[in-house]
Amino acid sequence: MRNDPNLNRRDFVVLLASGAATLAMPLPALALTVDGARTLVGRAVDAVNSIIASGKSEAAMFGDFERMFAKFADVPVIARSALGVAAKSASKGQLAGFTKAFQGYIARKYGRRFREFIGGRIEVTGAKPLKSYFEVASIAYLPGEAPFDLRWHVSDKSGRDLFFNLIIEGVNMLASERAEIGALLDKRKGNLDQLIADLKAL
């Protein structure tokens, strides 16, 4: 797959299923490439652009945005990272509950900002490897604003190509959410169950 950008993962699965790939053939390493990272962000951007252009109500856009987020982002890893050290002592059930509540919270929080994107568009401009992941650069054009820099960090460590961080003009979403979730947890004296319950209403 690394050597043949035309063969995507689905094709590969089809290939396997059709028996064209014999069992003797070595499996290609499931490695993320610059093209793969760029493709993922391109698809996420297309989804965002079509949500913005849909003209739906804000509530409907939140739902669409949450689906987009769940599809293209590694939500469990983002949620765990946002929770920080508290994730260490959390039970499996708590982590799952937190991840779900966090996903909705992110969709509402960032979805509300989508109004600013109406009439705008995002263009992917490049991709490069960065440490153990890839950074895909894009530029957001908003009506009446100077274009701004939007970067996506993409990894395949979950088994799929997914983005796990967004950097808007240098502002790191993961870092902001870590600070915010940490503060929310402090306010609840570290009570994670309370935070999960409250996050659903935020």
Add this chain to the structure above:
Amino acid sequence: MNLTIPLLSFDLAKNCGRSAVLATVLAAGLAGCASAPVPQGVNDPDETANRRVHAFNRGLDQALIGPAAGSYGSILPDPVKRGVANFAGNLEGPGDVANNLLQGRIGDAGQNTLRFAVNTVFGIAGLFDTATALGIPEKPTDFGETLHIWGVGEGKFVELPFAGPSTQRDFVGLVVDVAVNPVRLALPNPEAGYATLAPLASSLGDRDRYSEIVEQILYESADSYAQSRLLYLQNRRFALGQTTGEEGFVDPYEDPYAQ
């Protein structure tokens, strides 16, 4: 309320000897000293005092600036607000050019000079941003950036009354930019007064235009101080080209529990 900001220990010449600073000034920034190291994390030893100032700023925004900006935004028609913002932006042109020269960025100085000329002449004293329409975008800068190019580190984080989040270096930059604003110094009264009022009106316009994000940070965050501090530092470092892509990005796959 104690609003003093501890700036006493600020050593301007930390990374760059005083004589080196002078030499750099004389050489119009062409001979820079070693650039400051890329800052990491948050250096905020005066957090308690800063939080008090933040509470003051937040109260001020809630009681006065937010509502005033709302009125400004709803009373004035869009073209007028745009005109005020363009006019105020154009007034920053000469100061930007001066900083570009001190930074040794001759290209940017040329671009900002051209912008100022085009907008002052064809944009009717800067009311219209003709230059951007012609493909000459603004290259905004400030004396804080000049200090950065001269090798001055950002210093401690400071929350300034009225002006909000800053660093010691950028606070000094702000003071210098305001004190030696070439436009205000060149203009007679009462024009100099307009040159002072226009940026204030333009700031109200910005507060109104970005009310959603401002209010999300100030009033909806669990810790608006920590959020605004993080946002300011990250965005400022990005604007100064200090984001190498390495720092600040914890790989959540390698160390998901890192704080």
